[in-house]
Amino acid sequence: MRRRAFLWGALATALWGGCAPAPLAPDPTAEPEEADVDKVVKTLDEWREILTEEQFRVTRLKGTERAFTGAYWDHHEEGSYHCVCCGNRLFRSDEKFDSGSGWPSFWDVAADDAVKTEGDFTLGMQRTEVLCRRCDAHLGHLFDDGPEPTGLRYCINSVALRFEPSDD
Numbered sequence: 243m244r245r246r247a248f249l250w251g252a253l254a255t256a257l258w259g260g261c262a263p264a265p266l267a268p269d270p271t272a273e274p275e276e277a278d279v280d281k282v283v284k285t286l287d288e289w290r291e292i293l294t295e296e297q298f299r300v301t302r303l304k305g306t307e308r309a310f311t312g313a314y315w316d317h318h319e320e321g322s323y324h325c326v327c328c329g330n331r332l333f334r335s336d337e338k339f340d341s342g343s344g345w346p347s348f349w350d351v352a353a354d355d356a357v358k359t360e361g362d363f364t365l366g367m368q369r370t371e372v373l374c375r376r377c378d379a380h381l382g383h384l385f386d387d388g389p390e391p392t393g394l395r396y397c398i399n400s401v402a403l404r405f406e407p408s409d410d
Contacts, residue, residue, distance in 0.1 A: 280376065281376060281377070282327070282328040282376055282377040283377075284377075286302060289301075289302050289327065290302075292327075293326070293327065294401075296401050297326050297327075297401050297402070300380060300399045300401050300402055301326065301327055301379035301380050301381070301399075301401075301402050302327075302379070302380070303380075304364075304371075304380040305380075305399075306382075306399060307345075307399045307400060307401050308344075309343060309344025309345060310344035311344075311400075312344075312345065312346065312399060312400025312401060313400045313401075313405075314346040314400040314403055314405060315343075315344055315345055315346050315400060316340075317338075317346065317405065318335075319335065319405070319407055320335050320407065320408040321334075321335055321405055321406050321407040321408045322334050322335065322352060322405075322406050322408075323335075323338075323346070323348075323352075323398075323403045323404070323405055323406075324403065324404045324405075324406060325374040325376065325377060325379055325381070325402065325403070325404070326379070326401065326402055326403055326404045327374065327377045327379040327402075328374060328376045328377035328379070329404070330356060330374050330375070330376040330377065331352045331353065331356060332351060332352055332356045332357060332374065332381070332398075332403070333346075333348045333350075333351060333352050333356075333396065333398070333403075334348075334352050335408075337349050337350040337351075337352075339388070339389055341388070341395055341397065343395075343397055345382065345397050345398060345399060345400070346397075346398050346399075346400055346403065347388070347395050347396065347397055347398070348395075348396040348398065349388045349389050349390075349391075349392050349393075349394055349395065349396070350392050350394065350396075351396065355375055356374075356375060357372050357373060357374060357375055357381065357396075358372075358373050358374075358375045359371060359372055359373070359384055360373060362383065369383045369384075369385075370383060370384040370385075371383055371384075372384050372396055372398065379402060380399075380402070381396075381398050381399065381402045381403075382396065382397045382398035382399050382402065383397050384396055384397070385397060
């Protein structure tokens with residue numbers, strides 16, 4: 243009986259977050275979401291019409307592209323990365339770094355109001371989901387194992403991004 247209880251406890255711990263990294267806690271000093279953000283609201287059918295199948299799966303259905311397959315994981319051109327759904331400027335190449343994860347990784351956002359985060363408890367893990375603040379597109383996840391000065395790693399799906407080169 244003890245063995246069965248131990249095994250069930252170990253299984254529950256593994257499935258419900260005992261082995262997953264803890265989510266980043268919301269910043270208690272953060273300002274509430276701005277009401278004047280120009281939100282882009284469309285139905286799933288409208289998004290399906292303007293996005294590729296893979297863009298739709300990742301950004302609207304919260305999917306993930308396979309590691310080391312996206313267009314930007316090993317991209318080094320100077321410029322900025324925008325939301326593929328609404329064009330919102332999300333990240334800059336100056337804050338991009340090679341995390342070795344196979345996805346584009348950034349240690350900061352282009353502007354404080356570019357993205358928002360929410361708790362993600364799918365797949366038996368506790369993670370912090372990164373969403374476009376303007377259209378709520380799923381972009382990827384946020385982890386606390388990034389480089390200085392923030393210590394953050396925004397791990398983003400390439401298919402959720404559109405790159406715009408610098409004018410230099």
